[in-house]
Amino acid sequence: MLITKASEYAILALIVLSKEKKPMGSESLAKQLSIPKSFLAKILQSLAKAGILKSFKGINGGFALAHEAKNISMLDIMSAVEGKSPAVFECSLSESACPSDTASICSIWPFLNKLQGKIDNFLAELTLADILE
Amino acid sequence: MLITKASEYAILALIVLSKEKKPMGSESLAKQLSIPKSFLAKILQSLAKAGILKSFKGINGGFALAHEAKNISMLDIMSAVEGKSPAVFECSLSESACPSDTASICSIWPFLNKLQGKIDNFLAELTLADILE
DNA sequence: CGAATCTAAAGCCATAATAGCCTCCTGAAT
């Protein structure tokens, strides 16, 4: 799978939240999206930790966007939820052989690096606002 | 993970194969890339089935590109290896509620569809030749 | 022509990571 369920649910939740004025609870979010609430709760927590969402406890609490939709990129979302940059191509060669520096034995690393850059760039420029049109 | 290991290995193998004139066996490919040969063998078979690679049995057999690098897109590779279009956002609502047609209850489907289109488009335009520069 | 050999094709099995579920704890508003 190219995009994990966690990222997919994060995007879904952010789309819904972008249309809400007031904080929305994880339970009602999960219900509206028909996705598992326990899993979604963890995802929302990750997004809150990353500063993409603000969280409010207590009565009438819930989650709300911390920034404008145009300032939230797909790269931000995926990095927050998956804990790392997406599409990380790990060199499968031994560490000593793959420092990605000059005269490296690993001749394919530059190509992987280029691909990773292109993907990261695409995801960084694609914001929530682009999807909401 | 955004890109599965299968896709990653497929890309790695295609990069190497794009520089070879003669067919290359799965074992020597796995050795050069330091990746599991059994897993790679399956991936190469998928690529062959999809028409991206040509396979040759017997002595001096192996795999070779079936097309020019500029005609092989990331979308082709991922679709072949993962058996479906990457980034498939499945509607989590009930089937009756999510036909993605007019008057659908599922208000977020159009946005998901748009995102999927953008990702597919990006991957379709990104070819092996782009990475090889 | 037939045997030997090389390599792809295809299956099943083990492990690791993801996806999903449940319970208790913590903090805020009334």
Place this chain on the structure above:
DNA sequence: ATTCAGGAGGCTATTATGGCTTTAGATTCG
């Protein structure tokens, strides 16, 4: 103090990853 909702952890199920063995097709050589 009570109640509502987020925070945090452990536990199970599903899927992805990797390993192994057998089968089948193609080439070379005797």
